[in-house]
Amino acid sequence: MRVVALTPEYEIQGFDCGDSDLNEFLLQDAKHFSEKRIANTFVLEDEGEIAAYFCLLNDKVSRLEVTNSRWKKIKDSFPENKRFRSYPSIKIGRFAVSVNYRGQNVGTKLMDMIKDFLYNEQSRSAFRFITVDAYLSAIPFYEKNGFKLLSQKEEGDTTRLMFFDIKKLE
Numbered sequence: 365m366r367v368v369a370l371t372p373e374y375e376i377q378g379f380d381c382g383d384s385d386l387n388e389f390l391l392q393d394a395k396h397f398s399e400k401r402i403a404n405t406f407v408l409e410d411e412g413e414i415a416a417y418f419c420l421l422n423d424k425v426s427r428l429e430v431t432n433s434r435w436k437k438i439k440d441s442f443p444e445n446k447r448f449r450s451y452p453s454i455k456i457g458r459f460a461v462s463v464n465y466r467g468q469n470v471g472t473k474l475m476d477m478i479k480d481f482l483y484n485e486q487s488r489s490a491f492r493f494i495t496v497d498a499y500l501s502a503i504p505f506y507e508k509n510g511f512k513l514l515s516q517k518e519e520g521d522t523t524r525l526m527f528f529d530i531k532k533l534e
């Protein structure tokens with residue numbers, strides 16, 4: 365398996381992760397998002413088949429979006445003169461594993477690859493956290509992969525903001 369960037373020339377043969385919004389994004393919108401420079405998409409290929417895909421974009425973890433107790437923990441991990449109202453982050457905009465590859469640790473392996481890749485690619489622009497707007501059904505998956513909840517639970521929300529501290533890899 366290998367991760368490749370979704371270029372304008374890339375021919376997508378098909379993809380089904382069981383969620384129509386995520387399928388539609390890959391099949392119809394992903395290339396436009398890259399072209400407009402608002403999110404880059406990468407696919408995990410396995411013998412010509414797309415096993416999974418994800419998007420990356422810049423983000424920040426901001427005081428305004430985080431619960432008081434979580435913000436205190438984040439703040440306490442920085443020395444007093446390095447405490448700001450937000451910290452640079454990278455967002456995993458979308459993350460989906462094909463139904464053909466589910467429950468085989470593909471999601472976890474891909475998440476490890478992303479963390480590794482981002483950790484080693486921080487030479488140009490710094491970031492401290494990886495964020496994700498997790499579907500409520502996927503929260504246990506992200507928790508198993510070291511992500512923690514950031515946002516308050518609000519009535520009617522379909523996603524929760526979660527984060528992973530890249531310093532955990534040191």
Ligand SMILES: CC(C)(COP(=O)(O)OP(=O)(O)OC[C@H]1O[C@@H](n2cnc3c(N)ncnc32)[C@H](O)[C@@H]1OP(=O)(O)O)[C@@H](O)C(=O)NCCC(=O)NCCS
Pocket residue numbers: 381382383386458459460461462465466467468469470471472473497498499501502504505508
């Ligand atoms: C969520 C998703 C990415 C997980 O991918 P996966 O390859 O099946 O996950 P893994 O096999 O690596 O699972 C790792 C662990 O998370 C658990 N897990 C995975 N999905 C879960 C879910 N929906 N609910 C509860 N636990 C889940 C697994 O049971 C496994 O636990 P274990 O190690 O104790 O057995 C995949 O189910 C998916 O693409 N779902 C549809 C799209 C989606 O919800 N994407 C997330 C958008 S925020």
